[in-house]
Amino acid sequence: MAHGIIHSHLPQVLVVHPPESFSVYQSQYSHKFHFLKAWESPLPLDQFLSTHARNVQAMLSSGISPIKADLLCHLPSLRLVVTPSTGLNHIDLSECRRRGVAVANAGSVASCDVADLAVGLLIDVLRKISVADRYVKQGLWASKTSYPIPLGSKLKGKRIGIIGLGSIGQEVATRLEAFGCSISYNSRKQKPSFSYPFYSSVFELATNSDALVICCGLSDQTHHLINKDVLLALGKEGVIINVGRGAIIDEKEMVQCLVQGDIGGAGLDVFENEPNVPKELFALDNVVLTPHRAAFTHETRASMRELAVGNLEAFFLNKPLLSQVMDN
Amino acid sequence: MAHGIIHSHLPQVLVVHPPESFSVYQSQYSHKFHFLKAWESPLPLDQFLSTHARNVQAMLSSGISPIKADLLCHLPSLRLVVTPSTGLNHIDLSECRRRGVAVANAGSVASCDVADLAVGLLIDVLRKISVADRYVKQGLWASKTSYPIPLGSKLKGKRIGIIGLGSIGQEVATRLEAFGCSISYNSRKQKPSFSYPFYSSVFELATNSDALVICCGLSDQTHHLINKDVLLALGKEGVIINVGRGAIIDEKEMVQCLVQGDIGGAGLDVFENEPNVPKELFALDNVVLTPHRAAFTHETRASMRELAVGNLEAFFLNKPLLSQVMDN
Secondary structure, three states: OHHHHHOOOOOEEEEOOOOOOHHHHHHHHOOOOEEEEHHHOOOOHHHHHHHHOOOOOEEEOOOOOOEOHHHHOOOOOOOEEEOOOOOOOOEOHHHHHHHOOEEEOOOOOOHHHHHHHHHHHHHHHHHOHHHHHHHHHOOOOOOOOOOOOOOEOOOOOOEEEEEOOOHHHHHHHHHHHHOOOEEEEEOOOOOOOOOOOEOOOHHHHHHOOOEEEEOOOOOOOOOOOEOHHHHHHHOOOOEEEEOOOHHHEOHHHHHHHHHHOOOOEEEEOOOOEOOEOOHHHOOOOOEEEOOOOOOOEHHHHHHHHHHHHHHHHHHHOOOOOOOEOOOO | OHHHHHOOOOOEEEEOOOOOOHHHHHHHHOOOOEEEEHHHOOOOHHHHHHHHOOOOOEEEOOOOOOEOHHHHOOOOOOOEEEOOOOOOOOEOHHHHHHHOOEEEOOOOOOHHHHHHHHHHHHHHHHHOHHHHHHHHHOOOOOOOOOOOOOOEOOOOOOEEEEEOOOHHHHHHHHHHHHOOOEEEEEOOOOOOOOOOOEOOOHHHHHHOOOEEEEOOOOOOOOOOOEOHHHHHHHOOOOEEEEOOOHHHEOHHHHHHHHHHOOOOEEEEOOOOEOOEOOHHHOOOOOEEEOOOOOOOEHHHHHHHHHHHHHHHHHHHOOOOOOOEOOOO
16 A cells, blocks of 8 residues: 555544535645544444544534544544534534543634524525515516515614624624624623623523624533523514524424514524424425535635644644643 | 595505505504505506596505506606615616605615525535435435535635625625634725625626625616626636525526536525526526515514604604615
8 A cells, every 4th residue: 555655654543524614625735634534434434443543633514413422432542533513413522521631622713604594594584585586587577567675674773692602703793793683692691791691591682682693612501491482582573693603592392483474584604403393384485494504705715724733733833732722 | 435525534545566565464453554455456557547546645565566657657646666676676666756756765774684584595505404304304314324415515614795785795794704704895885894805896806705795785886796707716616606686697507507516505595587596496406495485584674664664754744764774
């Protein structure tokens, strides 16, 4: 294996499942790292890991596939997991901590993109852009004498409740203030550096909001944070936008609320059981659905790759990681 | 005609074609005005006007139907046209001026809504929201193992060229600055109160922009302002957004550029020959189409009605109009 010999002096990086656009990592960075590609091996995964990865110190996560105890137990030398995602819910952080494995993520590299999509979804739901686009493209405009698409709703003056005022939530707030919206938020704790009204209760925030924008991560504390009570508090005209993680909303209850008209609409980039989306949503014109692509731009994908590689380089040079997950 | 007698003391307002939601005008304002509804008469229009509208001093425009010499010549007493639209291209302003007919429009009531839709269209084109929504709703996400929707493009850092820095253009600029875009503009003349770079040539603006957002009105000066040269200067990645009027773009050339990939995408609310939209655009995923509904929100429609009625009231009380078109 000439390939293996040439690269034997390079630091090894385990890749169990390839992250999106892994071919770019390979073409741009295979002079820096030897990528150990588990999915290309005919061996069962645990056998591959036991045979080839016992000495591996660093791995590059796909950003989706689980990194839990059952995987980590085969990797006694592992000291670093790099994920090109912002979300960390696929990684068992306490198991990593217990094993002395550091974790580095995408930091805030994707925050602007995620915020842009959140605002785009909100405008789309309120102003019915996707519905209108389908209507025109189906040739319906010229075939009717009146406008059968219902009127939309104005952004200016809307009360926006942001859930999670981290870097994504802050970017959403900045953007929506420019539209004349008023911002409130819920977060683990109040952030004194922001003057937006803080609600410690999501229920109270929903009661006082025309739209909720979910920007937090998924954890035990945020799982099904948006339950039926919160949705009913948001009310018949209320809109919910989710660019966090699907399971932050009790999806079954949300679908029921949307179907029954208990809330006004939704813009969703994330779902409880991706890529499965509740089929009841497909027919609803007040719902806009995107397939978990809030960070899917050329520019941000490139920045994510650079950051992931920067973290790997720092690790192998014994330098501080660029975006170590702090609460690990 | 009991109805006619009851309202005979009320000021008469001619309505040739009903504006959108005219039923609301009727239910809310028929105690203030007697609406003379030409379209309900079995008479041919010119005969109706000659018979019933010779003494009419004010008319409420539909916001779309032409008000030109052939109509005005039947209305010798007319002194005021109120249009619930921002655009004035359906009204022959010089003929109105010649006849001493004042014109009042929607002023800047709709500016925020129009700007919101412009920004929504730009986000949609760059981030592929409508495409993604169709993809998920057709059940394609769960049926594939990879993401076949191409990556989008980041808003932050994009160079936005605004054409027409009136109230709509200014609102677009404010919003897009919050996304981290840089703003330049073209306008009839430079506006010293704004620090955005000014280009007197649309061609130069296109050369230096990633996206053009058309926010100006249609006039002899702006008809086909965006021609093939300007589109080619915008370039293969360039995006064009139009919330002005369709004929500001040479639509035939734009369609050709989109089909051939000479520009990157388009978000269009207005078209040269509404409600007819070039069918070549229907199949393009990089094009988002809405049926001239930039001002279609509940809130703005209500404000437009209030302003139209306020103008009529002011006129009949011999007070200054609320939103007289200044260059009339």
